[in-house]
Amino acid sequence: MHQKKGIPVYGLNNFRRLGEKNLLFQVEVFDANRHFNVTYPHRHDFYEILYLSKGSGYHIIDSNKYAIVPPCIFFLSPGQAHRLELSSDIEGFIFLFTAEFYLLNHTNKNRLLEFPFFFSVSQNNPPLFIAGESDNDFLRALFIRGCHELAKEKISGEIVHSVLELLLLTCAGLYPEDLVPVQKGKGQIMVKNFLKLIEENYQKNLSIAEYAEMLAVTPNHLTQMVKQITGKTSIELLQDKLVVETKRLLVHSNLTVSEIADTMNFGDQSYFTKYFKNKTGFTPLQYRKKSLKTT
Numbered sequence: 001m002h003q004k005k006g007i008p009v010y011g012l013n014n015f016r017r018l019g020e021k022n023l024l025f026q027v028e029v030f031d032a033n034r035h036f037n038v039t040y041p042h043r044h045d046f047y048e049i050l051y052l053s054k055g056s057g058y059h060i061i062d063s064n065k066y067a068i069v070p071p072c073i074f075f076l077s078p079g080q081a082h083r084l085e086l087s088s089d090i091e092g093f094i095f096l097f098t099a100e101f102y103l104l105n106h107t108n109k110n111r112l113l114e115f116p117f118f119f120s121v122s123q124n125n126p127p128l129f130i131a132g133e134s135d136n137d138f139l140r141a142l143f144i145r146g147c148h149e150l151a152k153e154k155i156s157g158e159i160v161h162s163v164l165e166l167l168l169l170t171c172a173g174l175y176p177e178d179l180v181p182v183q184k185g186k187g188q189i190m191v192k193n194f195l196k197l198i199e200e201n202y203q204k205n206l207s208i209a210e211y212a213e214m215l216a217v218t219p220n221h222l223t224q225m226v227k228q229i230t231g232k233t234s235i236e237l238l239q240d241k242l243v244v245e246t247k248r249l250l251v252h253s254n255l256t257v258s259e260i261a262d263t264m265n266f267g268d269q270s271y272f273t274k275y276f277k278n279k280t281g282f283t284p285l286q287y288r289k290k291s292l293k294t295t
Contacts (some may be wrong), residue, residue, distance in 0.1 A: 006253035006263060007081050009043045012096055024101035025160055027146035030094040032086070041083040041252035046098045047118065048076040049167060051143055053136075055090030059083075061125045063247035063291065071136045072127040073171060075117035079199040080125070081248040093143035097164060105161060113192040115168055116175050119199075121191055121230055123244060128171055135174060142167050187225045190215060194226065194234070198241045205265055208234045243279045250288040257284045 015026055015038070028034070030050065041060070050059075050073065057068045060083040061076065068086070076082060078099075103109055112118055117125070130136045146163045149155055197211055211234070212219040223234045230237065242264055249260045258269050266272035277283050282290065 006249045006255045006260070007041055007043055008039060009045060010038055011045050012098065014038055015096055023150075023155070023157075025095070025097040025157075025164070027095045027143065027150055027160065027163075028093065029147065030090070030092045032088050032090055034094075041081050043079055043081050044076060044096070045078050046096055047078065047102070047112070048074075049095040049171075050074040050076070050092065051094070051139060052090065052092035053140065054092070055087045057084065057086040057090065059127070060085070060251070062123070062244060063251050064124060064126075066125070066127055068127070069129060071130040071139075073130065073139070074127045075115075075125060075171075077118045077120075077199075081252045083252060093140075093147065095143065095146060095164065095167065101157075101161070102164060104157075110189045110193070113189050113196070115172050117171070119192045119195050121188070121195065123240070128175055130174065132174075135170070139167065139170060142170075187229055190217065190222070190225050191229045194222065194237065195241075198238060202238070202241050202245060203263075203265065208238070239279065243276065246276055246284065247280075247287065247291075250284055251291045260284065 012024065012026060013022070016022075030052070052068055052070045052072055052074075054070050055068065056070075059066045059068060059074055061074070062081055066074070068090075070092070099112055102112055108114075117128070130139065142163050146160055149159050149163070193215055194211060197214055201211075208222065209219045212222040215222060217225075219234075226232065226234045226237060232240070246260060246264060249255055249263065253260075255263065257273065261269045261272035264272065266275070273283050276287070280287060
């Protein structure tokens with residue numbers, strides 16, 4: 001585990017049992033007996049697919065709270081903070097994987113960003129509710145196949161990769177149309193890459209020009225694409241990130257407002273409070289109090 005102040009960040013090794021192979025993926029049963037040396041809330045530096053077939057509860061991702069209504073699937077991108085509140089009869093499967101593993105056999109290095117549920121431009125992560133019985137049976141069978149493969153002495157990464165590909169493609173096909181961006185293509189991927197870079201670098205106070213350079217485009221082109229896809233400017237997306245991160249820390253950590261202001265590189269706490277209230281309508285303390293009541 002490495003630490004990002006306030007909320008622990010876990011790698012795949014934290015989700016392996018003693019003696020398990022050091023792989024770039026993990027597939028296993030998810031139930032009340034699943035115990036790892038991790039605490040909630042936390043973040044990952046990998047991707048997660050959580051399939052729930054039984055039980056109830058809530059999944060709090062960043063500052064959004066989603067009811068668990070099986071059968072359903074949640075998707076998490078690296079960096080997101082989340083917390084689970086589960087009933088004792090919870091059942092399902094979990095598939096954890098790194099971008100490196102998924103992209104091994106892909107020449108398109110943006111392939112993961114093409115899925116609507118990763119690095120969502122809308123910043124929402126509602127679960128995929130599986131309505132069809134045959135679709136549910138097929139998805140469940142894929143998770144079971146993945147578990148069986150990992151139980152072998154000699155694990156085939158190719159089979160696990162194929163299972164993952166089928167899972168993602170099937171879920172993308174079932175994903176509600178109103179949650180799929182109308183505009184696709186290079187502009188959409190550029191904005192997702194921009195969001196990904198913001199997630200990785202927001203504490204460095206980089207300029208739009210520096211982000212544009214990393215994306216190999218001009219600042220003007222980046223701003224035009226961001227405006228076209230999101231209706232916001234590049235600066236507004238950077239500001240949104242500060243607000244989202246502040247919400248994460250208010251909801252998922254015990255840091256004081258002063259400590260959060262320092263973490264977010266605001267030298268003046270009073271300015272930080274005014275900034276947050278201007279963006280959300282609440283002071284940081286009001287937002288924390290409101291969130292604790294709802295979560």
